[in-house]
Amino acid sequence: MEGLLSALIIIGIKILVILAIVLGVGAYLTLVERKVAAHIQRRPGPMVVGWHGLLQPLADGLKLLTKEDLFPRYGNKFLYNLAIVMALVPASLVFAVVPFGPEFEVFGIRVKPILTDVNVGLLLFFALGSLAIYAIALAGWASNSKYALIGSMRKAGIVISYEVVITFALMGPIILAQTLSTYSIVQQQIEQKLWYIWLQPVAFVVYMFAMLAETGRVPFDIQEAEAELVTGFTVEYGGMKFGLFPLVEWYVETLSLSAIAVVVFLGGWSPINIPFVGFIDPLFFLGPLSPFVWFVLKVSLLFLFVLWLHWTLPRYRIDQITSTAWKVMLPLTLVNLVFTAIIAPVVWR
Amino acid sequence: MDYMGFLIFLGVMLVLSLLLISLNSLLGPKTPESMEDYPYECGVPLYDLSAQSTFHQGYYLLGLLLLLFDIEAAFLFPWTVVYKHLGVFGFVEMFLFVFILTYGLLYAWRRGALDWQFEEEVFER
Amino acid sequence: MELRDLIGSIEFPKMALIIPELIVLLTGFLIFTLDLIFKRANYRLYTWISVVGYFMAMLYIAFNPSLSGSTFYGLYVRDYFSSFLQFFMILLTIFVLAFTYHYYKQKLSLYREFYYILSFALVSAMFLASSYNLITLYVALEGVSISFYILTALLRGDFNAKEGAFKYLILGGLSIALASYGAVFMYIYAGSLDLQKILTYSGQNKDLLILGLVFFLIGFAIKIGAVPFHFWLPDAYQGAPTPITAYMASVGKLAFFAPVVRIMPLVQEHFAYAWVITVGIISAMTMLYGNLVALVQKDVKRLLAYSSIAHSGYILAGIAVAKAIGLKAVLYFLVAYALMGAGSFLLLALLERNPQWENRMEEFSGLRFSMPWIAVSFMIFMFSLLGVPPSVGFVGKALVFTALSFDRLWWLAFVMILSTGISTGYYVRLVVLTFMKESSKSIKVESSFAEKVVIFVLTLSVVILGAVPIIIWSFASQSADILFKR
């Protein structure tokens, strides 16, 4: 009984941490993005609310909360609201399978900093990722507006295409690690003294592309396309309901996908890896905290990389995006799969 | 037991998202106007009340492709996990499988299933 | 079972058994590859590759007729029965191929997909003839069906083709669903997917088995086109390109009947009565309905489609007699119908190449003067379908009568006499029109050498195999004996 209680408490703490990331960090990332964007474009960005606009996200949140609750006249109310739930919940749930660091011991209890360490972690990730399509399709459909429908269809088409690409791209690392558990994948990388990015550069690049597409980042942000579609499928949403979509799409999903990328390709919480040499840890002075810091560092870097792309590149057309997925990405991943299957015995030794 | 944390998290998220949905109607002002919930368009009355009519069939094609490849991926996952134990037999099997998969993709490509958006319209004169 | 044991138990498949299937499959893949490589399709090359490939597979079967065994953990079985059916499937596919190019060219519907879909259909059909396992049957059934849906719709801009294919698709899906429901019940009953084990298993819950078997049979009855599950068949047969109709009526019939025939020896005492009643009633309805409706048709292709339904009924009548003699009769009749059906539809395909031809019955009048040899061949097929000796149709019917009288199923025999009598009406009308009416319109079609050879061979085989029935009979009899000894 005591075991159960402590387990529940640990679970509660983990959930709180994740929620903090999802909502707190997610919200603050809006500010980060605006700042980064502004500096890329040589302007200051938000400066008014708080020091250098530090309180800007709170102000935005409050503003969103105090908007009138509107509902499009010809829409379907149930599906309209369901779309939001379907967007938020799966995207957040992905964090359940993200390992933030190695197992450690506090007060005599061994804790794995991962909410659900199951042997099908990546499958869970794919399943949750696929559910995101429903949110998009439902949002566009339930709004019953032409812009929304077109946007949602485009987005759904993109997500559908890149879902396949992501699935196949991750197969190489899975072969090398022989497991679907995210925690074990990191462990395997540490054991084999090798980040999988060294063996799977193609898969990593493809994954990054897919990540941009899935999260609707430039150059794949055709569904938003402010100039043409007025933010696409969210056009009929207002207030907090509107706020949730970008939150989920741009920040929560980007974070979670970055986290998975880090876990699968960049060795998770492990320090810098050089092939044939091993791990070098410049942050050794942090002691037991260093893995967590490494993890956060890698995720942040990936996120900033995405932001950087977002504010520098133009955008593609929808058919260019999808045909890139099927004509370039997918063949690449298939080749990569076979290639991995051939070299895998070397890695296993 | 492994999934308990996941389930609890799911419950928490559901509650949270419902809360976030309802916050607006709780906190926001209520100033009804006759046209405020009108679908967003150019400002002229709608020609067609429902937008849920038809859309490009290319999306269906994408859906079909997703189905095909996702199912095939589902077949490949178990294989990837136990590939180490299967040896050459496993490699050949997988190679054939991926080969057929690639053939399907090539076929779709060749038949133009992948360039659906801007195909040239042919007007018969 | 541990993963390691599972992997350790992987056996290397006995490739010698499935070489024919492999050859056919590789032929399809070869054409597929060529099709992907070349921008412009070389239809002549594709045809030749198909023919050579199929011919090799056929020769392999012909030279190893007694090859038998099972591989892939019992999923695949090759025995005399499957070799026998597969031989005819491949042969008829080659025959059908001879007619396709000119036909499609005339209809402006040349699709290169046709060649490899045909080979995939053939492979699936071959697998359908050689398995006891519900999973293999299911997959093979899907393979044949999906190929047929596509092949049916391969006429550009033809409304009938689309309608037929769509109906076929809908009812075909239903049939597969029913068959798999049946499979589920049988699995619950016996805990096995192997039909041999299921049907010989003596479990408690016999109702479950009968329910499963009935669902399974109904699933196949839809595919076969048995009344009251036949609604797709006339439309699909009429809508499909005529060579494909010939293909469906010959290879399709062989394939869809094969599993049903294969479980005939497994009919056990405790459900034999249910078997006889179910199959018998379906058979009686099929015969009567098919012939009655065929009688009022004006369109010859549709008429032949209904006659195909009626022939399914005759074959089902033989299946109702789950004894060795019934199996032999059914095997003979199956092959006989495959030859006759293929021949009659292929002749229509030839005639349809004339742009004036609309498949109306009256258009047959005067055919004797414009195309005398085609008319003679058509007459022979009609008489064979009717069952005039000495044709394969007659021998088949006589054998089915023997089987029925063996089981004292007099009522079914009388229904069969009645329906054959009804069928006299339209078959003879066609012959009468062809030979005894003259018409102002003279319809001529240039036929290629291959087409002439195929028509000649089919016509001759219908007569020769009927006059010297021992040629097919010895194989049918032997495979039936082997199946029953199992």
Add this chain to the structure above:
Amino acid sequence: MEKLGAQFPLISISMLIPTLGSFFVVLLPERFTKGISLISTGITFLISLYSLTLFDFSKGDVVQFYEHYPIIPELGISLSLGLDGLSMLMYLLTTLVSLVAVLWSVRDKQINHRIKEYFLWFLLTESFLIGVFASWDLIVFYVFYELTLVPMLFVIGIWGYKLRLYSAYKFFIYIFISSLFLLLGTVSLAVQHYKLFGRFSFSYFDLMNNDYPLGLGIFLFMLFFIAFAVKTPIVPFHTWLPDAHGEAPTAGSIVLAAILLKMGTYALFRFNIGLFPKVVAFLMPILVLWGIFSIMMASWFTISQKNLKRFVAYSSISHMGFVVTSMFLLNLEGFRASIMEMFAHGLTSASLFMIAGFIYNRLHSFNMDALKGSAKFMPLFAIITVITAYSSMGLPGGSSFWGKFLTVLSAREYTTQLALLVIAGAFFSVIYMLYLMKVLFLDTKEESRLVHFADIRGFKLSAFLLLVIPMFMVGLLPSLFFNIFDMSVKKLLLYVMHKLIGG
């Protein structure tokens, strides 16, 4: 039954010659067609005469010239050909009538198009008919029995008169459907044999050993009987016949009436009596009365006809009634009467149809009103007509006399009343013949229009002679013919009685 193997495959050869001839007809140009047909039918006829000299009359009950080629050994199907006394007679009739039919067609005005096909079908018919009468395997019998339909369908449908398509259609459908019952019956017999003896057999000799419970026996008997009753035909099943015979070209009618009808009666005799003796004995009264009913009804139908060909056709039905009646009387006289009547009717009906055809060539009508007195101006033709009519009527010296006389005799063996009934039937058949004679000879109508007719000559005359001479032979020297089939009839009767007493 015993079999006597053939030294030389005589029957196969005589079957093959017309088939071979038909091949030549197809291959060679049209001008050779008639010659080839005449030669091949002639050769076949000569072979049949030759076989008559080889035939051992003292063993008339033995199947001679027996040939045996297995077809499906497992099912006991084999091509077994042979002739006993009865078959011999039918074989003779077949070859003779075929020759006559071809002879007639050579100069027939009706046959002016598609000549190759026409003779092709006749030659094939001859082959099939020989097959019917010579085969001792029931399936092979059935095959030939059905095959004769096909040529006749074409002959009626292409070269017939106005209603030819309808008639051809009706003919085919009636016979085909009825013979499906025969097929069922045949295979059921083989299955019964399997259940009794453990192996399938379609051989007549094996099937004679079968034994049935009465119920099953009646069932199988009825299956056979339906087929043959339609073919023969017995009255309620006869409606196809007037159409088919009436619309067929002359030669077609000849073959139809003279041989195809005999197939029915031959088969009734051979199979229904030979294979189901007990059933026949059980059903005898019904069958005999049915036969007499058939005679009377057909006679009345005949008198009411206006069309000469239909008239002759109906007269055939009434004659067939005699054959059936006497057959089912189940005694020696009856059997003899039946077979003699078959042969005699083969000759007279062929001749009558030729008369009708001849008149049609002159007058282009079958209407009896239009034909009134037409025979008067063609003396030779008139003589032939008279001979034929009297033969048909059953006048002593005419060919039908023996059939009718012996029928009465055999009916008398049961009761006098039955004999009187038969005599009544015979009486009716006399009436319609006399009526025909009256129309052709005594009635007159616009004589001047008729004077210019050319008399019969050449091919047609020889065709008539080929029939008229045997008519006299049958009438005046019946023992010649009795000798051929007596032994086999006696043997059959003995067998029937044995079964009745022993079983």
